[in-house]
Amino acid sequence: MLSTLEDWTKTLDHGGNIDVVYFDFAKAFDKVPFNELISKLANIGFHPRIVNWIKNFITGRSFQVKINESFSQSYPVTSGVPQGGVLSPILFIIYTSQIPALVSQYGVSCKMFADDIKIYKNISRNDDHAAFQAAIRAIWDWSIEWKLPLLCAKTKLFHLGRSEGKHVCYLGEGRLCSTDTIQDLGFTLNTNLSFDEHCHIIARKADHTVHNILRSLSTKSATHLLLAYKSYVRPILEYGATVFSPKSKRSVLRLEAVQNSFTRTLWIRLHGYDYANIPPASIRNRIFQTPFLNIRRSKYDLVMAYKIICGKVKPPINKSYTVSPSCTGGDSFKIKFQTAKSSLRSSFFTLGAGSASLKLSKKYVLPCSLAQYKRLVDRFLKESS
Incomplete structure (x- = not known):
């Protein structure tokens, strides 16, 4: 997902238009011959x-x-591979492994995760649209040849960029429906690539989970309630945090409100309804050892950037970072990245995490061990807050 958004934000930063098609196979796992x-x-x-x-x-x-x-x-x-089987997604990926090479001959990019397949291309002239349509046709022909039918009604066209750059695409004989909002690997995307709606959705889901935990567990044990919160609520708020990490104050506060509400209720359960003496969220977080979520997201960003820079992410997605050995004694290597022209690109993970990594590398000599780096990040964020 990071690799996809890296391509999209970079293209949009240069004023491009992107057409994306999300394919939907009819009963994908059940139809594999x-x-x-x-x-x-x-x-x-x-x-x-x-x-x-x-x-x-x-x-x-x-x-x-x-x-x-x-x-x-x-x-x-x-036909089909067993639903829920460990091997099933791998077998499906093997079965559809020809698709990326099939569309690459038209200059079209493809991203796959099990049965979630999308293709996209920068559309700057009519020839680009013709090539994109040819790639769609190639996938349609492949699906017929290999007996894995596509659902035209659920295959969606998603356009990014200027509205005047929109084109019509066809799958078989049917016209693809265009959408302004799409679900991609659990993330809610819109044509502005804003994750505000996604943050609202996961915050609402987390609120519901907090309510169920507090209703189901009558215990006054802070240990048990915090364990339930960290096991069932925080993963909802932090799944894919490096992808959606919000920049708008409204979304940041909305996510933080979930934890604030939980720690407030936990304090009341432990100490009674003495509202005048309920400490503020920052003190409750320190007492219950629940750091602010935005600090935790900053750590995830820095750690992911370090993995990308050091080549620990497969496949490599470090095209936006240029790393060179440092000649000074202050840092072990220097990080360079292109500046952004748009707010969309500047707020994306690559530049945000890259900028923070640059500050960190200037302040400390970066270690080679990932475990050491994580401890260094904790120290850096504690000193910065």
């Missing part, structure tokens, strides 16, 4: 024993339907 999948595994070069093991794993299955205490007769499973 056995023979074609086994053939692909063999052609890729898997050992015959592994191919036979996978063949035995996915074939020879049957299913029944249960209603109350009655069962239908048994029917054979004729």
Whole structure:
């Protein structure tokens, strides 16, 4: 997701227009044909024993339907990989692995995660749109050849950039529906690439989870309640934090309000309804050892930037950072990155985390160990707050 947004924000920063298509396969995991999948595994070069093991794993299955205490007769499973199986997403990725190479010949980028597939291209002239349409057609033809049908009604066109740059795209004989909001790997995106709506959605979900925890657990044990909060609530607020990390004050406060509400209720449960003596959020956070969420997100950004700079992220997405050895004694290496022309690009992870990493590298000699770096980040953020 970071790699995708890196491409998009960089293109938009230079005044480009981007067309994106999110493909939806009809019952993706259930439609993968056995023979074609086994053939692909063999052609890729898997050992015959592994191919036979996978063949035995996915074939020879049957299913029944249960209603109350009655069962239908048994029917054979004729296609598909088991839903919920550990191997299933990997097998689906292998089955669709031709798609990126298929569209790259048209200058179109492709990003895949299991059955979530999207393609995109910078559209600056009519030839670009024709190439993009040809890539869509190539995927349509591939889906027919490999018996993995696409749903035109659920395949969406997503446009980024100037409204006058919008084009019409077709999948098969049907015109693709355009949308201004899309769900991408759990993130809510709009055409402005603003994550304000996403922050509102996850904050509302986290509020609901906090309510359920406090209603279900009548204990006055701060340890147990904090453990429940850290296990069930904070992951909702921090999933993909490096991707959506909000910059608007409204979204930052909305996310922070979830934790503030929880610690306030926890304090009341422990000490009673003495509203005059309820300490402010900063003191409650220190007492309960729940740092402000924006500080935690800053740590995630710095750690991710360090991983990218050091080449610890696969596939590498460090195209925006230029790293060179330092000739001075203050830092171990120098970080350079292009300045942004737009607020969208300047607020994106690459520049925000890069700028913070630059400040950190000027203040401390950066260690080689990731564990050491994390401790250094904690120290840096504590001194900065």
